[in-house]
Every structure is written in C-alpha cells, then in structure tokens.
Amino acid sequence: MRNVRRAAALAAIALAAAFAAGPARAASEGVKLDDIGTNATDLASLQSGARTFVNFCLNCHSASLMRYSALREIGLTDEQIKDNLLFTAEKIGLPMAIAMAPRDAKEWFGATPPDLSVIARSRGPSWLYTYLRSFYRDPTMITGWNNLVYPNVGMPHVLWRLQGERIAREDEAVKDGRPIMGEDGKPLMVVKLEPLTPGTQSTIEYDKTVYDLVNFLAWMGEPHQMARKRVGIWVLIGLAVLIFLSYFLKRAYWKDVH
Amino acid sequence: MSTSSQATLPHGAAGDDEVDQGRRNLLVATCVAGGAATAAAAWPFLASMEPSERARALGAPVEADISNLEAGAMMVVEWQGKPVWVVRRTPAMLDTLKKDEAQLADPLSKRSSQPEYCQNIWRAREEKKDILVTVGICTHLGCSPTAKFAPGDPGMGSGWEGGFLCPCHGSRFDLSARVFANFPAPDNLPIPRYKYLSEQRILIGDDKA
Amino acid sequence: MANGTTSKNVWARDLFEWIDARFPLSALWKSQVAEYYAPKNFNFWYYFGSLALVVLVLQIVTGIFLTMNYKPDALLAFASVEYIMREVSWGWLIRYLHSTGASFFFICVYLHMFRALLYGSYRKPRELTWLMGVAIFLCLMAEAFFGYLLPWGQMSFWGAQVIVNLFAAIPFVGESLAIWIRGDYVVGDATLNRFFAFHVIAVPLVLLGIVVAHLMALHETGSNNPDGVEIKKHLDPRTGHPVDGIPFHPYYTVKDLFGAMVFLFVFAIIAFFLPEFGGYFLEHNNFIPADPLKTPPHIAPVWYFTPYYSVLRATTDDLKWVIAIAAVLFMVWAFLRRGGNAVRMTLLGAGAVVLVALYLLEAKVWGVILMGASVLIFAFMPWLDRSPVKSIRYKGWMYKLALAIFVISFLVLGYLGMQTPTNTLTRIAQVGTILYFAFFLLMPWYTSIDKTGTPPERVT
Numbered sequence: 001m002r003n004v005r006r007a008a009a010l011a012a013i014a015l016a017a018a019f020a021a022g023p024a025r026a027a028s029e030g031v032k033l034d035d036i037g038t039n040a041t042d043l044a045s046l047q048s049g050a051r052t053f054v055n056f057c058l059n060c061h062s063a064s065l066m067r068y069s070a071l072r073e074i075g076l077t078d079e080q081i082k083d084n085l086l087f088t089a090e091k092i093g094l095p096m097a098i099a100m101a102p103r104d105a106k107e108w109f110g111a112t113p114p115d116l117s118v119i120a121r122s123r124g125p126s127w128l129y130t131y132l133r134s135f136y137r138d139p140t141m142i143t144g145w146n147n148l149v150y151p152n153v154g155m156p157h158v159l160w161r162l163q164g165e166r167i168a169r170e171d172e173a174v175k176d177g178r179p180i181m182g183e184d185g186k187p188l189m190v191v192k193l194e195p196l197t198p199g200t201q202s203t204i205e206y207d208k209t210v211y212d213l214v215n216f217l218a219w220m221g222e223p224h225q226m227a228r229k230r231v232g233i234w235v236l237i238g239l240a241v242l243i244f245l246s247y248f249l250k251r252a253y254w255k256d257v258h
Numbered sequence: 259m260s261t262s263s264q265a266t267l268p269h270g271a272a273g274d275d276e277v278d279q280g281r282r283n284l285l286v287a288t289c290v291a292g293g294a295a296t297a298a299a300a301w302p303f304l305a306s307m308e309p310s311e312r313a314r315a316l317g318a319p320v321e322a323d324i325s326n327l328e329a330g331a332m333m334v335v336e337w338q339g340k341p342v343w344v345v346r347r348t349p350a351m352l353d354t355l356k357k358d359e360a361q362l363a364d365p366l367s368k369r370s371s372q373p374e375y376c377q378n379i380w381r382a383r384e385e386k387k388d389i390l391v392t393v394g395i396c397t398h399l400g401c402s403p404t405a406k407f408a409p410g411d412p413g414m415g416s417g418w419e420g421g422f423l424c425p426c427h428g429s430r431f432d433l434s435a436r437v438f439a440n441f442p443a444p445d446n447l448p449i450p451r452y453k454y455l456s457e458q459r460i461l462i463g464d465d466k467a
Numbered sequence: 468m469a470n471g472t473t474s475k476n477v478w479a480r481d482l483f484e485w486i487d488a489r490f491p492l493s494a495l496w497k498s499q500v501a502e503y504y505a506p507k508n509f510n511f512w513y514y515f516g517s518l519a520l521v522v523l524v525l526q527i528v529t530g531i532f533l534t535m536n537y538k539p540d541a542l543l544a545f546a547s548v549e550y551i552m553r554e555v556s557w558g559w560l561i562r563y564l565h566s567t568g569a570s571f572f573f574i575c576v577y578l579h580m581f582r583a584l585l586y587g588s589y590r591k592p593r594e595l596t597w598l599m600g601v602a603i604f605l606c607l608m609a610e611a612f613f614g615y616l617l618p619w620g621q622m623s624f625w626g627a628q629v630i631v632n633l634f635a636a637i638p639f640v641g642e643s644l645a646i647w648i649r650g651d652y653v654v655g656d657a658t659l660n661r662f663f664a665f666h667v668i669a670v671p672l673v674l675l676g677i678v679v680a681h682l683m684a685l686h687e688t689g690s691n692n693p694d695g696v697e698i699k700k701h702l703d704p705r706t707g708h709p710v711d712g713i714p715f716h717p718y719y720t721v722k723d724l725f726g727a728m729v730f731l732f733v734f735a736i737i738a739f740f741l742p743e744f745g746g747y748f749l750e751h752n753n754f755i756p757a758d759p760l761k762t763p764p765h766i767a768p769v770w771y772f773t774p775y776y777s778v779l780r781a782t783t784d785d786l787k788w789v790i791a792i793a794a795v796l797f798m799v800w801a802f803l804r805r806g807g808n809a810v811r812m813t814l815l816g817a818g819a820v821v822l823v824a825l826y827l828l829e830a831k832v833w834g835v836i837l838m839g840a841s842v843l844i845f846a847f848m849p850w851l852d853r854s855p856v857k858s859i860r861y862k863g864w865m866y867k868l869a870l871a872i873f874v875i876s877f878l879v880l881g882y883l884g885m886q887t888p889t890n891t892l893t894r895i896a897q898v899g900t901i902l903y904f905a906f907f908l909l910m911p912w913y914t915s916i917d918k919t920g921t922p923p924e925r926v927t
Contacts, residue, residue: 065549067315093315114755117549121743122754221754222552224559231560232739238295239732245288246725252281253721257507257713288724302557303532310536311554 031134031149033126036211038218040226046074049216052209054085054096056158057116060105062088062098065117066220069093073223074216109143109154120221125214132159132210136168136193148191163206164199168192319463321455324389332405334394337462341402342450343435344460345390351407351433352388354419355379358432363439364446370397370436372449373465381434381449391452391462392435394422398443401426407433422447499686504712505719506692508926512582514726517719519575521727522568523678527671529565537617539663541656544619545756560738567738569611570748573771576607580845584870587857588691594849596688599681601846606674608842611771613666616659620753621763627662628654629766633779636832653759694926695857701925711926765887773884774877778841778903780888781880781896782834787825789901790833793908794821837900844907851907854914856922863917873906 039045050071053063069092071081081092088097098105098113106112120128131149135157138146143156148168157163172179172187179187201209219225309317317338324344327333332345356379359365367377380387394402403424411418414430422431429443436446451465487493536555538547551558580600583589589597616627631654635645650657689699689709698709713719743749747770752763768776801814825833854862859870876899883896 065546065553067311067554069311069315070553091318093318118754122751124751222559224553228559228563228739228742232735235735235739236732238298239728239735242288242291242295243725243728243732245284245291246721246728249281249284249288250721250725252278252284253717257718302560303528305556306532306558306561307535308556310550310556310558312550 031130033124033130033149034133035126036129036214038120038125038215040215040219042215043075045212045215046219047076048209049212049214049219050074050076050085052159052213053116053216053220054087057213058088058096059099059158060109060113060155061116063096063117063220064098064115066096066223067093068096070223074219111154113155116217116220118221120214120218125218128217129210129214132213133163133207134193135160135163136166137196138168148193159206159209160199162199162201162209165196166193167196169194317463319461322391322460322462323458324460325458330407332407335462337393337450341394342462343390343392343394343405345392345405345433347388347390347433349388351420352380354409355432355434357419358438361438362432362436363441363444365436367436367446369444370446370448372446373451375465376449379434381436381446383452383454386454389460390434391460392447392449394447396424396426396429396443397437397445397447398424398427398429403429403431403447499682500716500720501714502708503686503715504698504708505690505715506696506698506709506926507711507713507718508692508694509690509719509722510693512578512585512693514723514730515575515579515582517723518726518730519572519579520678521730522572522575523674526565526568526572529561529568530667530671532561533565534667539617539660541619541659541757544617544659548618563738563742566749567734567742567744569614570744570769570771571734571737572607573611576604577771580604581874584848584873585859586691586693587695587852587854587859589848590691590695590852590857591849592688593685593691596681596684597849598846599677599684601843603674603677603681604845605842606670606677608772610666610670610674611769613662613670615769616654616662617666618753619659619757620750621755621757621761622750622753622766624654624757624759625762625766626768627658630768631658633835633838636835638828638832655759691857692926693858694860695922696924696926698926767885770881770885773882774880774903775838775841775884777880777884777896778900779834779838780884781893781900782830782837783893783897784830786837786897786900787830787833789897791822791825794818794825797821837904841900841903844904847907851910852914853911854917854919856919858922861920861922862914863919865913865917869906869910869913872902876900876902876906 057063068081068086068089069078071085072078076085078092086092088099089095123131127149131147134148135145136148137144140146141152143154145153145155145157145160146168147153147155147157157165168191170189171192173190174180182188199206222228320335320337320342322333322335322342322344324333324346327344327346329346330348330351332343335342335344364370365379367381372381375383378384378387380390381392382388382390396403401424403422406414406418406423407420409418409420410416411420414423419432421433422435424430424443427442429441430438431443431447432438434446435449437443450462452460452462453465455461483492533551536547536551536558538544548562551562553559555561583597583600612627612630616623631645631648634648635641637644646652648658649655650661689697689712692698692711696711698711701710702708703710737744737748743751750769752765755763767773795818798815798818801811801818804811828836854866856862859867880896880899880903883892883899886892888896
C-alpha cells in the first residue's frame with residue numbers, strides 16, 4: 001500500500017543519510033585529518049607524485065601489485081619510465097618491488113614497511129596527506145622521528161629534507177582567542193608542531209609535493225578508475241533507453257488489464 | 259502456443275486478427291535494444307579471457323647473448339613460454355640447404371610462418387644468414403624436436419645432411435628448420451620476429467627499429 | 468500454415484515437436500509461465516523475487532569469470548584479486564559487479580521477505596514456500612560468509628576467525644568443531660581452500676536446488692497478493708482460470724523486465740560510481756592483506772550481518788536475566804492456559820529447559836544461541852501469526868505497530884552492529900533485541916486480539 005511504500009522510501013533515504021558518513025577508516029585517535037580530494041585526471045600531478053614515490057618510497061616500501069609499465073597510463077612514455085623511474089627492476093614490465101629485502105626491513109624498522117599498492121584505499125587520501133605532513137623530531141624514538149597522526153610509528157620522516165624539521169610542543173587549545181576548558185576545569189592542551197630547521201621547500205611547496213604524492217597513491221590504488229567512470233556513463237545511458245522502452249512496452253500490454 | 263480465452267485479455271494472440279501495431283513496434287524496439295545491450299554486456303566477459311597484462315609482460319621480448327655460441331652449436335632461449343633455438347651454422351651446414359630441396363614439403367617457405375626478411379633458404383636475416391632463430395615446437399602436435407646435426411648420423415639413415423628429428427612421431431626438419439615431405443608435420447618450424455641489438459645480442463620477439 | 472509458421476519455418480516447428488514429444492517443453496512453458504495465473508494486483512513489493520533471481524544469475528556469471536583468475540592460496544589470494552582489478556581485461560568490472568551484487572542480493576532478499584511480512588505470504592497454504600525461502604536465506608548467509616574470506620584481507624581473515632570461534636563456544640564439542648571447520652588451529656590456507664570450494668560449488672548447487680523448489684512450491688499453491696485474497700476462489704466458469712488472475716507471460720514477464728531495467732540502473736550507479744559505497748560494500752580495512760598477528764581495532768561484519776551481530780554482542784549477563792524473566796512468565800502462562808495437560812507439561816518443560824540452560828551456559832554461548840534464533844525464528848511465522856486475515860491492509864493497529872517497531876529495531880540493531888560497543892549502545896542493542904524477539908514471540912497473542920478489517924472477495 002502507498003503508505004508503506006512512502007514509509008519505506010523515507011526509511012531508505014534516512015538510512016542512506018545516516019550511512020553517508022561511512023564507517024570509520026583506520027581512525028587515528030581523534031587527530032583531525034585535513035580533507036583533500038584527489039584528481040586522477042591531473043596527469044602532471046600524478047607524474048610528479050610518481051617521481052616522488054619512486055625516489056623516496058620504493059627504498060623501503062614495495063608496490064608489488066603495480067607494474068612500471070602501468071605508468072604509461074599517466075602519460076609517460078617507455079623512455080621516460082626507463083630513464084627516470086625504473087629503480088627496482090630491470091624491465092619495464094616488472095612490478096615495483098622493494099629496494100631492500102623484507103627481512104632486513106623488519107629487522108631495521110621493527111615491522112615490515114607495508115606494501116603501498118592499495119594503501120590509499122585502506123587509509124584514505126586525507127589520512128595519508130595529513131600523516132606525511134605531521135612528522136616531528138623526537139629523540140626518544142630510534143629513528144629520531146615521531147608522528148602526530150600515527151604515534152610511535154616506525155617510519156622516519158623520509159621527506160624531511162624537503163619539509164625541514166619540526167618539533168612538537170604542547171600548548172593550550174584556543175578558540176576565538178580564548179583557551180578551551182576541559183572537563184576538569186583546566187585548559188585543554190593540544191600538540192602543535194613548530195619549525196626547527198627549514199627544508200628546501202616552503203610550506204606551500206611541500207604541501208603540493210605531498211598532495212601530488214597522495215594523488216599518485218590514490219591513482220595507483222585503482223588505476224582503472226577513470227575508465228570505470230567513463231564506461232559507467234555509457235551503461236547508464238543504455239539502461240535509460242531500456243527503461244524508457246520497457247516502460248512503454250509494459251504499458252502497452254497492461255492497458256488490457258482492469 | 260496457448261491461445262488466451264480470457265474475455266478481458268485480447269492480447270493479440272493467434273486467432274485475433276487485429277495486431278496491436280504500436281505494441282508490436284515497441285516489442286521489436288525493445289528486443290533490438292535488449293539484444294544490443296546483451297551483446298555489449300557479454301563483450302567484457304569474453305574480452306577478460308584474453309591474455310592479461312601479466313601474460314603480455316611475461317611474453318615480452320627476450321634478449322639472447324650469442325657471444326659464447328660456437329660454430330655448429332645451438333642454444334635454447336625461453337620466450338613466451340616456448341623454447342627458441344639459436345643455431346650458429348657453419349658454412350658446411352649452410353651448403354646442405356640446397357641439396358635436400360626436393361625432399362622438402364615447403365622449400366620456399368610459402369606456407370610457413372616467418373617474418374618477411376626471413377623468407378629465404380637460410381630462413382634468417384640476410385646480414386647474418388648463418389644464425390638460425392626458430393621456435394623449437396614441432397608443427398605436428400607440439401613436441402620439441404631434437405638436434406641431429408651430424409651428417410650421416412646412423413639413426414637417421416643414409417643421405418642425412420643434418421637437421422632436427424621430432425621424437426614423438428618422427429617428423430624431420432633440415433638445418434633451416436624446413437620440414438621434410440611425407441612426415442606428419444605439415445609446416446616448417448616458425449621463425450619469430452627478431453632483430454640484432456648488436457653483433458652478439460639478439461632481441462627475440464621484437465623487430466621494431 | 469498453422470499457428471504462426473510459414474512454409475519457411477516448418478523445420479522449426481518440426482524440431483519443436485520432436486523435442487516436445489521427448490521433454491515436457493511446452494507443458495513446462497504453459498504451467499510455469501504462459502498459463503500460470505498470477506493475481507493482477509501485484510505492486511512494488513512484488514518485484515524483488517524476480518530481482519533476486521537476476522542478481523543470482525549475475526553473481527554466478529561474474530563468479531565464474533572471477534574463478535578463472537582468482538588463486539585460493541593464502542600467499543596468492545590478495546594479490547590475485549588485485550591482478551584481476553589491474554591486469555585482466557575488464558577484470559575491475561567483473562570484480563565490482565560481484566561485490567556490488569553481493570550487497571544487492573541481500574537488499575533484494577530483505578525486501579522480498581518484508582513483502583511476505585506485509586501481505587501474509589507465509590500463511591497457509593504457502594508455509595512450505597516460506598520455509599524454503601528461509602532455507603535460501605540461510606544458504607545465502609553461508610555463501611556470503613564463505614565468499615568474504617576469499618579476498619584474504621584483514622576483515623576477511625578476522626571476520627572468519629571470530630565467526631568460526633563462535634562455534635568453539637558450543638560446550639564440550641566446540642573446540643574440536645572449530646578446528647574441524649578450519650582444518651587448522653587458526654584460520655589459514657586450509658580454511659581458505661575449503662571455503663573456496665563451498666563458495667564456488669557446494670553452496671551454489673544447494674542454493675539453486677532450493678530456489679527451483681521454492682518456485683515449484685509457489686506455483687503449486689499459486690501466488691498471494693497485497694489483499695491476501697485467494698484468487699482461486701473465484702474461477703471463470705468458462706475457462707477455469709481465476710477471474711482476478713492474469714497469465715504470468717506476457718504480463719509479468721514484461722513488468723519484471725521493466726523492474727529489472729530500473730534495478731540495473733540503480734545497480735550500475737553503485738557499481739560504476741560508488742563501488743565501495745562509503746566502505747560498506749567494500750570495506751577499507753579489507754585492502755590490507757590478512758595479518759594473523761594483528762587484529763584491526765574495529766572489526767564489524769559486512770552490513771547485511773550486522774543486525775544479528777548486534778544481537779550476539781547484546782547478550783550479556785543482564786540480558787540473561789531478561790530471558791529468565793521471560794521464561795518464568797512463559798511458564799506461568801503455560802500453567803494457567805486452558806488446554807490439555809500433555810501440552811501444558813511440554814510447555815512447562817520447555818520453560819524449565821531454558822531456565823536450566825541459563826544457569827549452566829554462560830552469556831557467550833547464549834549470544835550464539837540468540838544470534839541463531841534471530842534468524843531461525845523467521846521460520847515459525849506461519850504458526851505465530853494467528854490473525855484471521857493475511858494482509859496488513861486488513862489487520863488492526865497492533866500488527867502495524869508491531870511491524871513498524873520490528874523494522875525500526877532491525878535497522879537500529881544493524882546500525883549498532885557497525886559501531887564499537889559502549890555501555891549505552893549495548894543497552895540500546897539489548898532493548899532492540901528484546902523488541903525484535905517480541906515481534907515474533909508475542910505475535911500469537913496480539914494477532915489474536917487485534918481488531919481486523921474485512922478483506923474483500925475480489926482483489927482491489
């Protein structure tokens with residue numbers, strides 16, 4: 001009956017709204033993540049990110065589900081790939097293996113650095129973007145580095161020369177110029193990062209470098225995403241035509257039924 | 259098929275002289291559109307069975323280094339999962355190529371598979387006609403023949419000038435991998451595309467300049 | 468020429484007759500489709516049976532093509548799925564269709580079951596069709612459970628680990644049973660391989676068999692309809708067909724075709740533009756390869772299992788008291804009710820068994836029992852519903868209220884099943900669990916006293 005149908009439709013919409021937020025990704029203890037959107041059509045960004053990835057990440061991380069030859073899809077020629085990016089394999093058709101042995105990695109860093117092929121699908125671009133910009137100097141850590149988003153992480157700040165060094169300082173949380181009070185009546189403390197020594201890139205430049213890298217990681221997580229959307233449009237158009245035809249066909253038959 | 263006898267449902271079945279033309283047109287249009295949609299939907303599934311990126315990467319061209327290949331010797335290189343023979347033929351071996359032409363099934367390699375630049379009696383590139391590059395899989399049912407280079411090899415019978423013998427059903431090939439007539443194998447062994455990267459390095463599987 | 472053949476097509480007619488003399492081709496066509504008279508007043512809720520069939524076919528076809536490239540080996544599985552996504556031509560499409568199809572299968576089946584709750588489709592004489600439907604639902608849950616291990620991600624692994632450990636909760640035999648199911652002491656390669664066998668061939672075969680039986684049982688009794696009126700009561704004297712019936716073909720074939728097109732449109736939006744659906748259809752944590760040494764901080768089953776998972780987690784010692792009170796009240800009612808002593812003794816005995824089990828078994832085991840009961844209780848619907856009318860259209864306010872509360876509880880339990888439990892949330896889940904079971908357990912009472920309307924003689 002119509003009322004039930006209306007109720008069901010409302011319930012469906014309410015459900016969809018409630019679930020729109022999605023379940024928690026591997027959350028990081030309340031640190032606010034900087035939301036970024038990725039753009040798989042920005043080939044320049046993807047290429048820049050690929051270069052950063054190969055130069056800085058492949059030393060310790062593998063991307064073993066990704067072949068070097070797949071980089072053709074972000075507008076690079078075989079020559080460019082071979083000359084600039086083919087670091088951990090001899091042939092362009094081979095996967096992006098790790099530069100060092102996983103055994104050594106585990107010994108040196110405590111945990112095997114994870115494969116990054118689909119890291120953007122598990123952690124999400126916002127997490128990666130915030131993480132790579134939240135390292136700070138910490139003498140108590142073996143690597144000398146710690147991270148606000150992933151406390152006590154085993155990874156050093158690989159990009160430190162670009163960003164420069166920063167230290168963490170606890171300070172009062174402030175809103176509209178006044179400190180925010182906690183439940184115990186004392187001001188809420190928040191950790192802030194302050195520059196220690198400069199890097200070769202300014203904050204804006206570094207943010208762009210990290211954005212390009214995260215953009216590349218997001219693309220690498222699902223290289224066929226643009227094809228998926230392109231094909232999807234055609235499928236929807238085709239189905240719209242079929243809906244139209246089948247609706248009128250149904251009506252043509254059912255006009256006899258009373 | 260059934261004829262409807264419900265008074266309320268004259269749905270154009272047999273026995274009803276009036277055909278609902280509008281409905282028929284819609285039916286045809288829907289069937290045509292549906293057929294096209296089904297074909298479009300089937301296509302990706304069938305295409306997915308083509309060799310994948312990995313198969314194509316593994317099937318990529320392979321380099322062979324012939325600097326240590328002695329005259330009269332053969333080396334085997336794996337390409338696309340198949341054995342590729344590289345033979346450095348001696349002048350004596352090359353001389354035998356004209357002698358047995360009467361016994362060959364396809365001496366001018368008209369039927370067999372080779373690149374244009376290998377359609378000659380050496381079945382090799384003109385600038386290096388002593389080097390034979392061929393896929394060592396018998397054109398009968400796929401066994402890999404054995405090298406029988408010694409002329410007058412007792413197991414091969416009199417008049418044998420040298421070549422290959424397939425152990426499975428006895429097909430014979432000469433030193434240009436051309437098949438002898440009256441044996442099960444129909445064609446000469448295939449020659450893959452190849453090019454010289456240098457005097458001693460061959461790239462098998464690719465001949466683009 | 469007779470019946471639509473021209474002189475050109477006689478061969479077709481001859482071939483047809485050759486087959487028909489040896490195989491009940493035309494008999495099947497007539498009885499199941501062309502002369503199967505279905506009520507003419509099917510509405511929106513009646514699409515979901517055929518849509519479930521569409522999804523079944525889709526899952527089988529995409530499943531076959533996935534099996535061509537998937538490797539059921541703990542060391543290779545995760546990479547083989549990414550291989551399909553990246554390196555097999557159109558592999559990404561086949562994968563997304565299969566993952567989206569899994570979720571849409573449950574959407575269709577839940578809505579299909581809801582139709583039955585609305586219109587009393589489980590009532591006599593269709594009890595067997597309903598029971599077969601419950602069996603299909605159980606098979607579907609098993610199929611989804613086995614299939615979910617296959618990508619070998621973190622959620623796959625730990626979800627399987629947790630659920631198999633539920634079997635370990637069974638007293639005495641639990642531990643051995645869990646090891647036997649896994650084929651190992653923990654979920655591992657042996658488990659993966661056998662779950663692959665179950666998912667790819669064993670359960671689909673059983674599922675297909677029960678689906679065929681489900682349709683045969685339905686066709687034997689004829690379909691119900693939104694008014695709950697039996698259309699076979701009024702037959703046209705000339706033809707013998709129900710006056711309110713129309714042949715399934717062409718009317719419902721053409722209507723279901725339209726329904727399928729709309730459904731596929733919605734399906735395509737998800738599969739092509741939102742395949743992860745916010746992490747509900749493809750979970751984020753499942754993009755991390757399985758690590759037996761590290762549990763993710765937040766395990767939840769896939770969305771379609773969360774209501775039952777909620778019931779499992781809500782069953783704490785507190786809830787055991789509620790069950791105890793309910794059992795005592797039940798025994799009081801059994802003692803006081805009119806009726807023979809044999810029945811009274813049986814009912815009292817049942818209540819006593821429950822009380823003893825509450826004493827002996829810990830809350831963990833009761834959680835498993837209640838979770839299982841929350842699914843199996845659907846089977847009892849035909850005997851719990853004592854209303855004189857079938858369809859909600861003619862039932863009183865009590866049933867309508869009860870159904871609304873049930874739906875809300877189901878959705879709330881589902882939502883809670885995805886959250887990390889807290890004290891407050893557990894309380895809410897417990898209330899939800901009580902309301903969920905109350906819908907079924909109190910039904911004999913409220914459907915008897917509910918003031919119903921009069922259903923019409925003919926469909927509306």
